[in-house]
Amino acid sequence: MSIPALRIAGLQKSFGKPVITGLDLMVGAGQLYALLGPNGAGKTTTLRMAVGLTEPDAGSIEIFGIDARTSPQDAKAITAWLPDEPMLYDKLTPAEYLGFVAGLWRIPPDQAAPEAERLLRWLELWEVRDTRCEGFSRGMQQKVALAGALIHDPQLLILDEPLTGLDAAMARSVKDALRAAVDQGKTVIVTTHILEVAERLADRIGIIAGGTLLAEGTLEELRALAGSDEATLEDTFIRLTSRS
Amino acid sequence: MIGWAMRRLPPGSLAWLTLHELRGTTRAAGGGKTRWIVGALVLLGYTGLGVFFGTVLADEPFRPGPLAWLVVLIAAILLFTFMTTQALLASQRTLYEAGDLDLLFSAPLDPRTIVSAKLLGIAGGVMLTFSIFLLPILLPVALLGHPELLGALALLVALACTAACLGLGVTLLLARTVGPRAARTLGQILAALTGASVFLATQILNQHDDRRESGTMLLFEALRSRGYGSGGLSGLPGRAAFGDPLAMTLLLGGALALFALAAWGMRHAFLHSYRAGGARPAANRTAKGGIARHFHRGLFTSIFVKELRLLLRDPALIFQVLLRIVYLAPILLLAFRDGRSLPMAPTLAFTSVVIAGQLVSSLAWLAASAEDAPDLLKVAPVAKDDLDFAKLLAAMALAAPLGVLLPIGIALETIPGALVTLVFTAGAGGVVGYLEVAHAQPAPRSTFQRRQKGGGIVRNLIEFVIALLLGLAAGVVVYFL
Numbered sequence: 001m002s003i004p005a006l007r008i009a010g011l012q013k014s015f016g017k018p019v020i021t022g023l024d025l026m027v028g029a030g031q032l033y034a035l036l037g038p039n040g041a042g043k044t045t046t047l048r049m050a051v052g053l054t055e056p057d058a059g060s061i062e063i064f065g066i067d068a069r070t071s072p073q074d075a076k077a078i079t080a081w082l083p084d085e086p087m088l089y090d091k092l093t094p095a096e097y098l099g100f101v102a103g104l105w106r107i108p109p110d111q112a113a114p115e116a117e118r119l120l121r122w123l124e125l126w127e128v129r130d131t132r133c134e135g136f137s138r139g140m141q142q143k144v145a146l147a148g149a150l151i152h153d154p155q156l157l158i159l160d161e162p163l164t165g166l167d168a169a170m171a172r173s174v175k176d177a178l179r180a181a182v183d184q185g186k187t188v189i190v191t192t193h194i195l196e197v198a199e200r201l202a203d204r205i206g207i208i209a210g211g212t213l214l215a216e217g218t219l220e221e222l223r224a225l226a227g228s229d230e231a232t233l234e235d236t237f238i239r240l241t242s243r244s
Numbered sequence: 245m246i247g248w249a250m251r252r253l254p255p256g257s258l259a260w261l262t263l264h265e266l267r268g269t270t271r272a273a274g275g276g277k278t279r280w281i282v283g284a285l286v287l288l289g290y291t292g293l294g295v296f297f298g299t300v301l302a303d304e305p306f307r308p309g310p311l312a313w314l315v316v317l318i319a320a321i322l323l324f325t326f327m328t329t330q331a332l333l334a335s336q337r338t339l340y341e342a343g344d345l346d347l348l349f350s351a352p353l354d355p356r357t358i359v360s361a362k363l364l365g366i367a368g369g370v371m372l373t374f375s376i377f378l379l380p381i382l383l384p385v386a387l388l389g390h391p392e393l394l395g396a397l398a399l400l401v402a403l404a405c406t407a408a409c410l411g412l413g414v415t416l417l418l419a420r421t422v423g424p425r426a427a428r429t430l431g432q433i434l435a436a437l438t439g440a441s442v443f444l445a446t447q448i449l450n451q452h453d454d455r456r457e458s459g460t461m462l463l464f465e466a467l468r469s470r471g472y473g474s475g476g477l478s479g480l481p482g483r484a485a486f487g488d489p490l491a492m493t494l495l496l497g498g499a500l501a502l503f504a505l506a507a508w509g510m511r512h513a514f515l516h517s518y519r520a521g522g523a524r525p526a527a528n529r530t531a532k533g534g535i536a537r538h539f540h541r542g543l544f545t546s547i548f549v550k551e552l553r554l555l556l557r558d559p560a561l562i563f564q565v566l567l568r569i570v571y572l573a574p575i576l577l578l579a580f581r582d583g584r585s586l587p588m589a590p591t592l593a594f595t596s597v598v599i600a601g602q603l604v605s606s607l608a609w610l611a612a613s614a615e616d617a618p619d620l621l622k623v624a625p626v627a628k629d630d631l632d633f634a635k636l637l638a639a640m641a642l643a644a645p646l647g648v649l650l651p652i653g654i655a656l657e658t659i660p661g662a663l664v665t666l667v668f669t670a671g672a673g674g675v676v677g678y679l680e681v682a683h684a685q686p687a688p689r690s691t692f693q694r695r696q697k698g699g700g701i702v703r704n705l706i707e708f709v710i711a712l713l714l715g716l717a718a719g720v721v722v723y724f725l
Binding site: 051052053072073074076077079080081083087088089090091092093095096098099100101102103104105106108109112113116117120126127128129130131132148 | 531532534535536538539540541542543545546547549550553554557558616617619620621622623624625626627689
């Protein structure tokens, strides 16, 4: 059996009141995994703990078998994080930004520069590679951030609401990019409020509510859990979360 | 209290909108409950001091004359420059950062009311700031025996209204002439220069004088010898502050007339700037050639290049940093004054260490705290210590061109002295820079025009004392070499 891309066990986090309460989650390698949940369910907190931005109160996090709490740098080296607000520098150009990110991940220039060019061309940013990001639309900023996330060839890509604020064309190109990443063997975890995206894109879906994993599986497995074979993901989601 | 007053006013009226602006200004001051409690206690203590002065001076007769009027004139000039600085920055925030203009201009309100409320909000904010410093002393003294001093309130209102008009007027003029993007940078530079103008003027006067008197005294004498402050227009502030009804009426009436005229006249310019401000600030640059030049080997190079780029692309911030150095100029002037009594090399060594310390401190603060993407650095596989060290080195490297200037000057007199100065300069930069980096509080760079440097007064003071001590040590060593 292959090593899971992400394994979370007994995760707990409290911000004055409990937010994550003993969460267990396992995401297999090479999957596109959608993490769904109502507002305040703890999706973002869980993912921020997975990438080392928030310290858990208890529990373990492993990324491809690497203990992310005791060996954070090794785990970070193979992980990319893309939050809903792109982590960009307004006054840097996309090319300069990618150069900086490559430096942080210590990718040799002779390897990073061609990869950056490939990403910029693929994401249709090549023509604006020398324009500062401050004038970019939300969608273009998201694409620059996506290029930054991919420049170091991560094995696990974690995205928090990657489609927020994007127009239809831009959302399509981001979805295509995520699918392509999975086709190349990478693992992608996304949180989204757009259930149609999860329904169409995800190999497996996890539903989180009240800081714990409520249900997990393929769409068919979730439908079966909800007791309705014909239901949409939206119906299934509402039935499952209303039970909690 | 503002909310209480707003509930009793007709919504959408000028007074209602102005109170809304003031509510925003007071809330922007921020701070938690503890800060408000500490602030209230300090204010209470300060008012107690005012009551003490008021009691002591209650039976002392005031006989204001040309000398007192001149003192008030100089104080008013100083106050006006600071108020204009604040008004310039507040105007910029109103136009480019507040984010409420879309809402206000989409509401069924007369644009003149909105512009007037914004202008009143700027004036009110300015007045509020300076009232906190002046009124706790002024009011008790006035109420306990010298009611004529209430005229100073009229002066304060007049100065604040005029500064608000000037601040908004200059901001709009800049936006109209150089465009919204450059206007922001130029406005910030202008604000910094205005704030420092009196200081710079006194330093220049001081430099050309052989009598070793302070710059302010020289300004005082220069104005007195020309008859300023005793009569005519220049006498108005002094007379108004001491309760002359005619002077008060003229000053207040003039300022309010100017204010009304500005609110009426700036309406179109304000709307134009607001609409232009919404435009995307960056023009597309034609992309040319490959991108390999942007990729570097090693963490330090990547951090250094990034920090250098961000700094060079933010002239207003560079200016702010350099202005801190300008305030240290008097130390340097000691070494170059005619008939100086201090030896050149040790003085330069001392100056080099202190200035470099301040410069590295500011640059390290920018590198560590003016961080648009702190989460990017946290998710990167880099140890925090390595990152902090790289940022510190980047700050020191950026300061190096200025840091070596004075040691080169010392080298003309003593080469060992220059080497010692270099070591102390680097040491001071390293220590104070480390303090900044280790206590970084990352926030977007765009918010830095209104952020206080570093972690407040205590850390800045500690850093300055460290630089001073190392500077003194350098001076002493160079002296004995």
